[in-house]
Amino acid sequence: MARVDMTETGPGGEGGEHSRSRFRAALDGLRRDPGIWRRGILLALTAVVLTLSMVFHTDIPNRIGNVGSLTETFLPWLGVFVPLLLVLALVRRSATALIALLLPAVVWLNLFGGLVADKSVEGGDLTVATHNVNADNPDPEGTARQLVASDADVLALEELKGDMVPVYEKGLAEAYPHHSVQGTVGLWSKFPLRAAQPVDIRLGWTRAMRASVVTPKGEVAVYVAHLPSVRVKLNAGFTANQRDTSANALGEAIADDQHERIVLLGDLNGTMNDRALRAVTSQLRSTQGAAGDGFGFSWPASFPMARIDQIMVKGMEPMSSWALPETRSDHLPIAARVKF
Structure with a gap:
């Protein structure tokens, strides 16, 4: 061998x-x-x-x-x-x-x-979601169906154009028997709403509201807000003065709220790192930062690069936070589960 x-x-x-x-x-x-x-x-x-x-x-x-x-x-x-x-x-x-x-x-x-890292855990007493539906959304009926499929208990919508409000009301009515629309923002809920009213964020028209949601485990003060858009202009660069003024007004309203449980849902046109939102972010916790998986970018929907849509809480514990599937809007809807 x-x-x-x-x-x-x-x-x-x-x-x-x-x-x-x-x-x-x-x-x-x-x-x-x-x-x-x-x-x-x-x-x-x-x-x-x-x-x-x-x-x-x-x-x-x-x-x-x-x-x-x-x-x-x-x-x-x-x-x-x-x-x-x-x-x-x-x-x-x-x-x-x-x-x-x-x-x-x-x-x-x-x-x-x-x-x-994924910081989400099982459990939670309330599922909330928010979506800037885009005033020029070509398929509001389909967007409403997708949002119903999220099975959120409380749903906030921003950028509601007047003639589209009845479309969303009809599409969400069966799943969400309680709702209130104030200006261009609205709140839909499986549980009764109380004392729904606009919140003045110094714009001259209504883009923010507050309502109490009466859940089986207790009452929650829910804010819905759509802060002004940040603009990029050739002669002025990145301008956000109007957004910053509205953020301060929203922060003041939340600071004056005596309710022990507060949820803020909306398109804030800024991230948690943006100093201009400090009046808000200093009082509330981001559900994505506390219990999300990844960065949770929500805009633009075609290639998300920033999380300018926010779910923030006070007096409640975030359990999980995530982005929902893309609709025909330029924003992704986002959702979170929180514990009392």
Whole structure:
């Protein structure tokens, strides 16, 4: 029988030794490369600027075109630059850039790493949902059917155009026997509503409301709000002054509310990171941040890049939070389960 010699291909043979030799030669080449620390200085400085933008995002001024709020709206997306800079650092064979990249990577994980994991748990006493249905929605009947399929106990709708209100009323009537429409926002509920009324957010017309929902486990104050849109203008940049004024007015209304359980549903045209919403976000918890799975981006529906639709609570425990399937709106509907 012929004897098989494994020395050339075995782990300890010539093949393995040759691979180790090449690896050692590559390391020696890097150690002898005098430019490994000098190359990539610009990449390293870019990594530092990226880090500072995330750490001190609240200090980025809003005086010119609301740049601070714009940065905060898309703050999680700054993490996309980390792998891009990593590839460039490897191509440049720059140890300086590679070490500098640790800074934005660690800061991004500290800010947003907790959102990546699934924090939802089973259970909950109340399921709520909200949807900006889009005033130009070409299929309000289909949108109503999809929202009924969510089986939410309480449903808030924003951007209700006058002639479309009867369509939604008809489509939601069987599943939600109780409802109230105030201006361009509305609230539908499986449970009785009490004291439904508009909330003045200083616009001159009604885009916010409050009602008490009388559930089997107790009463909940529910706010529905559609804050003004943020605009991008060629001569003014990113403008959000009207949105900011309305956010402060909404925050004041919530602060004056003496109810122990509060739910805010709506399109706030801003993220939880946006300093302009601090009057609201400082009082309430985001269900997505507390019990969501991922970032829960809701806009634009075709390729969600930001969560500007919000479900926030006070005096209740978020159990889970998620985005619902796309309708014919430019926003995704979102839902959450909360516990009393």
